[in-house]
Amino acid sequence: MGKIFPKSDDKPSNEHSFTIHKLLHLILKADGLREYVGIMDAVMKEHLQTYKNCKQVNVRDMAKRYLLTLSSNIFLGINDPGKIETLRERLEVIETGIFSIPVNFPGTCLNRSIKASRLMIKELNAIARQRRIDLSGHRSSSRKDFMSVLLLAKDDNGQFFCDEDISSHLVGLLLASYSTMQSTIINIMKHLAELPAIYNFVLREQEEVVDGKKPNDMLTWEDLRMMKYSWNVACEALRISTPGIGSFREAITDFTYEGYTIRRGSKIYWNFDATHKNPKYFHDPDKFDPSRFQGDGPTPYTFVPFGGGPRMCPGNEYARVAILTFLHNMVTHFRWEKLIPDEKTIHYPVPRPAQGLPILLHPHNP
Numbered sequence: 523m524g525k526i527f528p529k530s531d532d533k534p535s536n537e538h539s540f541t542i543h544k545l546l547h548l549i550l551k552a553d554g555l556r557e558y559v560g561i562m563d564a565v566m567k568e569h570l571q572t573y574k575n576c577k578q579v580n581v582r583d584m585a586k587r588y589l590l591t592l593s594s595n596i597f598l599g600i601n602d603p604g605k606i607e608t609l610r611e612r613l614e615v616i617e618t619g620i621f622s623i624p625v626n627f628p629g630t631c632l633n634r635s636i637k638a639s640r641l642m643i644k645e646l647n648a649i650a651r652q653r654r655i656d657l658s659g660h661r662s663s664s665r666k667d668f669m670s671v672l673l674l675a676k677d678d679n680g681q682f683f684c685d686e687d688i689s690s691h692l693v694g695l696l697l698a699s700y701s702t703m704q705s706t707i708i709n710i711m712k713h714l715a716e717l718p719a720i721y722n723f724v725l726r727e728q729e730e731v732v733d734g735k736k737p738n739d740m741l742t743w744e745d746l747r748m749m750k751y752s753w754n755v756a757c758e759a760l761r762i763s764t765p766g767i768g769s770f771r772e773a774i775t776d777f778t779y780e781g782y783t784i785r786r787g788s789k790i791y792w793n794f795d796a797t798h799k800n801p802k803y804f805h806d807p808d809k810f811d812p813s814r815f816q817g818d819g820p821t822p823y824t825f826v827p828f829g830g831g832p833r834m835c836p837g838n839e840y841a842r843v844a845i846l847t848f849l850h851n852m853v854t855h856f857r858w859e860k861l862i863p864d865e866k867t868i869h870y871p872v873p874r875p876a877q878g879l880p881i882l883l884h885p886h887n888p
């Protein structure tokens with residue numbers, strides 16, 4: 523990541539970075555996210571209006587549009603569709619560099635990716651500079667986007683964080699949330715199209731949520747807590763098609779595993795998919811079965827789509843809120859069927875249907 527997010531002076535500023543890192547973890551905790559549920563619901567409802575007269579849609583395009591609007595709005599405080607489109611272009615170029623041969627000279631993916639990330643940080647810096655001016659005009663800010671929160675925060679020494687650090691952390695969040703969330707939404711939609719009985723259970727649960735609300739009420743944090751079965755479906759999609767391939771760790775002590783001695787200091791690659799498909803932990807592992815997550819759910823550290831330990835994904839709650847909001851709105855408005863029944867799955871950079879899952883929408887109330 524460090525290579526992809528260079529600083530203009532290339533000097534590390536660990537002290538600031540560490541504190542921004544901590545601050546972002548706090549913002550992304552469940553309590554901090556409560557107030558974003560309504561925003562996510564409003565974005566999704568607005569998007570659904572545009573699909574009202576569409577019979578065929580591509581789930582990848584739908585998910586991208588929804589997720590990018592959310593992150594532009596919530597992370598950066600940006601609503602302008604032109605700026606959101608530029609963000610998408612940059613993110614997709616940066617992403618190709620992360621999953622490329624690490625050769626950096628003009629014309630390579632990595633080189634294009636580094637240039638795109640520099641450009642993006644520059645663009646975010648410009649937004650941050652203007653935002654500082656806007657924010658300084660008010661004693662306290664009503665803006666709740668992450669950039670504004672970071673611009674108003676101070677480090678342990680009472681200093682504001684520098685724009686460059688804020689921008690590069692925000693690029694990190696945008697990237698970390700982009701393909702992972704897209705892949706999860708597409709895979710949930712695919713399984714619900716293939717498994718009508720499971721779709722019906724989700725629909726029943728979501729209708730109960732609607733029944734408890736007045737017409738036009740926005741979703742709330744409490745509503746999300748009622749969506750237990752729907753979240754089990756999302757977890758099963760995350761288990762069966764895990765967006766992350768794995769993660770690296772360093773051995774902090776010598777140990778023996780399966781007869782091999784691993785020395786302290788060795789770099790170890792941890793493969794999530796191997797754990798998720800291990801029949802010792804998940805009976806009939808290729809079967810899509812959300813009931814695995816009922817009750818106490820899987821044994822600790824066997825369901826690890828968000829990693830584990832101190833470097834575990836800090837965005838897991840954000841992901842839960844954004845995915846359930848998407849699912850709630852889709853299921854309460856539509857059934858859908860796949861337009862390509864045997865669409866191939868590709869695994870680059872994350873597992874997803876090769877054509878982005880084109881579907882036919884059947885509204886409940888045509």
Ligand code: HEM
Nearest residue numbers: 698699702703766769827828829830833834835837840841
């Ligand atoms: C379904 C969606 C997501 C999945 C499957 C996912 C998965 C992961 C995984 C596997 C890691 C590495 C964890 C480890 O090594 O133990 C990670 C790290 C990270 N994720 Fe996510 N993520 C998702 C969504 C998000 C979102 C929405 C955000 C931000 C809002 C985010 C921000 C991050 C950050 C900042 C890190 C680096 C954490 C660190 O190194 O301390 N992720 N994610």
